[in-house]
Amino acid sequence: MALRPVLRWLALAVAALALVQAGTAGRRAWGDETSAATDAVAAAPESARRFETEIAPLLARRCLECHDAAAKQGGLDLSQRDAVLAGGESGPAVVPGRPEESLLWQYVSSDQMPKDRPPLSGEEKRSLAAWIAEGAPWTLEVLDAGMASGRWRGGDPWVRRLTVAEYIETVRSATGVEIERDARRLLPRDVRADGFTNTAYSLGVDLGHVEAYAKLARLIAGRMDVLAFAAEHAVDEPLRQKLSGTAAPRLDDEELRRCLLGMASWLWRGPLDDQELAGLFRVALAVRDEGGDTAEVLRFALEAMLQAPRFVYRMEGDQAEGGGRSVPGHVLAS
Structure with a gap:
């Protein structure tokens, strides 16, 4: 199914989601303490x-x-x-x-x-x-x-992106996808500072990283069985059973929210706040409104999760x- 008309809107939604997360990252990362x-x-x-x-x-x-x-x-x-x-x-x-x-x-x-x-x-x-x-x-x-x-x-706290090696390992452990060859080809090389490569002052983010993370997110999502991933991380058993069927299920709004919550909580290593979940839900609704089925809806939402600050950044x-x-x-x- 052709979903090209929604891609531009999706990019804007992902950017908005990133801004929301960047604004709350410090409080969330350390539990407001x-x-x-x-x-x-x-x-x-x-x-x-x-x-x-x-x-x-x-x-x-x-x-x-x-x-x-x-x-x-x-x-x-x-x-x-x-x-x-x-x-x-x-x-x-x-x-x-x-x-x-x-x-x-x-x-x-x-x-x-x-x-x-x-x-x-x-x-x-x-x-x-x-x-x-x-x-x-x-x-x-x-x-x-x-x-x-x-x-x-x-x-x-300082925001630092993952090193290339950390990114590769994070993708592997979180999704099961092997992305090393593509990541080393697309991501700029890490700059060493004081003999180290994993410090905030050596791990800034530029346009090259943003573009690379977007391309890698598409590659990763394209290699995944998105429905199986969503079922594995479903927040309750009824939703898991529905996602595990032989055909792509039709999810109502509440089921879609719960599905996004389970996937993002796993990928982002912790709970979501209301703004984060709302941002993902807007991405999913945009794809669904363009005629995307459940697998397409979740794949686009997954791409947003994989290039969001909570996936590619750490706090120091x-x-x-x-x-x-x-x-x-x-x-x-x-």
């Missing part, structure tokens, strides 16, 4: 304070140059909790509660790592061992070079010395 960050950390267990004031700066300063999501030497990324627990080519980097079984501790305690760099001090080693023994709590979404000094200042904040941020549950789980 930025101003209370220091108090939250002060009330946290000692192990959480240790991570934010000692371990995060230590990893940023001594490890991320070789083991962030972009460099990932030996297959090891130490910038995110799930990646640390998964480990690299040799196995899990950290086994919570068991320093002696944690490869990170084994390499550091024997001075094998950091490679070709001075070994960690005795105090740094003791902090690392204590943190692992306490269960290796991880209270920040992503570590980056800006945390190396441990002197973070509370304030407005400058923190106060000795401070940290309280991270909402959906971020810790992502």
Whole structure:
């Protein structure tokens, strides 16, 4: 079915949706708790304070140059909790509660790592061992070079796009689509800053990125069984059953909203606010009004989700010395 007349309108709707999200991104990313960050950390267990004031700066300063999501030497990324627990080519980097079984501790305690760099001090080693023994709590979404000094200042969070490597992995884990070849062809190369590629000051967004994300969103959505994806992430069983039928179902407005809610909550790693859901619903209605069936409606909405700020951006904040941020549950789980 020809849907060309709606494409221009769709582009405007996606742009409007992006503006709405950009305006609320800082509050959402940290659960409206930025101003209370220091108090939250002060009330946290000692192990959480240790991570934010000692371990995060230590990893940023001594490890991320070789083991962030972009460099990932030996297959090891130490910038995110799930990646640390998964480990690299040799196995899990950290086994919570068991320093002696944690490869990170084994390499550091024997001075094998950091490679070709001075070994960690005795105090740094003791902090690392204590943190692992306490269960290796991880209270920040992503570590980056800006945390190396441990002197973070509370304030407005910085927006950074995903690195090319992070984008490829995010698409793979969120949709199951392998997009590496196309992403490396279409996306501008990451610029390194201070030896790192995953910091806000090296990861701005220009027109080239916007255009590339739009093209990649179309490619990704075109390779997906959109109805199956929507069924997998349906918010309730009746909707899941309806989407799992042999023919594309006709969804009423409420069912369509619930369908969009389930898909976007998965792709954006957390709950939506009313404005975000309304923006997606407008995109879907525009396609439906042009005669699109349910699969086409959801495919266009999926494209909007895949190029939205909540999919391609991450938030960073400058923190106060000795401070940290309280991270909402959906971020810790992502």
